[in-house]
Amino acid sequence: MTVLLQDFIVEEHIKNALKEDIGFGDITTDFLVPEEKKIIAKMNTRQDGVLCGIDIVEKVFKTLSKDVEIKKFFKDGDEIKKGDTLAIIEGNARAILTGERTALNYIQRLSGIATETAKYQEAIGNNKARITDTRKTTPGFRMFEKYAVQTGGARLHRFNLSDCVMIKDNHIQYAGSITKAVENIRKYLSHTHKIEIECDTIEQVKEAVEANADIIMLDNMDTKLMKECVELINKRALTEASGNVTIDTIGEIAETGVDVISSSAIVAKAKTLDIALDM
Numbered sequence: 001m002t003v004l005l006q007d008f009i010v011e012e013h014i015k016n017a018l019k020e021d022i023g024f025g026d027i028t029t030d031f032l033v034p035e036e037k038k039i040i041a042k043m044n045t046r047q048d049g050v051l052c053g054i055d056i057v058e059k060v061f062k063t064l065s066k067d068v069e070i071k072k073f074f075k076d077g078d079e080i081k082k083g084d085t086l087a088i089i090e091g092n093a094r095a096i097l098t099g100e101r102t103a104l105n106y107i108q109r110l111s112g113i114a115t116e117t118a119k120y121q122e123a124i125g126n127n128k129a130r131i132t133d134t135r136k137t138t139p140g141f142r143m144f145e146k147y148a149v150q151t152g153g154a155r156l157h158r159f160n161l162s163d164c165v166m167i168k169d170n171h172i173q174y175a176g177s178i179t180k181a182v183e184n185i186r187k188y189l190s191h192t193h194k195i196e197i198e199c200d201t202i203e204q205v206k207e208a209v210e211a212n213a214d215i216i217m218l219d220n221m222d223t224k225l226m227k228e229c230v231e232l233i234n235k236r237a238l239t240e241a242s243g244n245v246t247i248d249t250i251g252e253i254a255e256t257g258v259d260v261i262s263s264s265a266i267v268a269k270a271k272t273l274d275i276a277l278d279m
Helices: 009-022 025-032 052-062 093-124 142-151 169-175 178-186 204-211 222-231 249-254
Strands: 039-046 069-072 085-092 130-132 163-169 195-199 215-219 238-242 260-262 275-278
Touching: 009 052, 009 093, 025 093, 039 093, 052 069, 052 085, 052 093, 085 093, 085 195, 093 130, 093 142, 093 169, 093 249, 093 275, 163 169, 163 178, 169 178, 178 204, 195 204, 204 215, 204 222, 215 222, 222 238, 222 249
Parallel strands: 130 260, 163 195, 195 215, 215 238, 238 260
Antiparallel strands: 039 085, 039 275, 069 085
């Protein structure tokens, strides 16, 4: 599934971000910079990474002034190196100075996530597994963070609670068993939705296979048990590894033969990429 950043959604998000940052006016810039003043600024990266959010930067400045022009030298998904000039921005000084922080907040955060995601995917090596995100995202910013994850080369997990059934331990306890949980959910579920079951033991995995689960999550298992479960499932369901996934462990997890490896770290622990606007 591809995250399409629809213009009307992005524009509304940017308007709200600018309202939050500007308040009733940029009193520093408006009192010091003449209204007709024009400037040229370079957006430079001070770190290596994967670029994400350059088109959003353009929309931020265009929202403040249609006269601002931006010449982009890279596109989202490109590898960038310390010292690279990502874009040159020219136009109304007030618009550029006022929008600087908001524009940088978008591109620094998204490039940081894309960069972290690419590191995790690279650590998987030649194994078939792909890294995927989780729902542990920033409220109101999920669409952008998932776009960044995808830009970094990963698959995407469900977008929200209505996107896919995920039966976890608490659901199993409430239903009485995995079998009963699946039977009950199938009474109401659309044929277009998949069912994923979170399993902690090989006994649960066996039951999930018999229940015809579409996806089986191998949750917090050691790699020996995980490999045994993958062999047991034998492609009868998509396999997902989850829990204790780090940049140091992901390679070993991928060796078990799982299809996807989910981790919140690629979003929650990603550091912003150091990108600056130099006037």
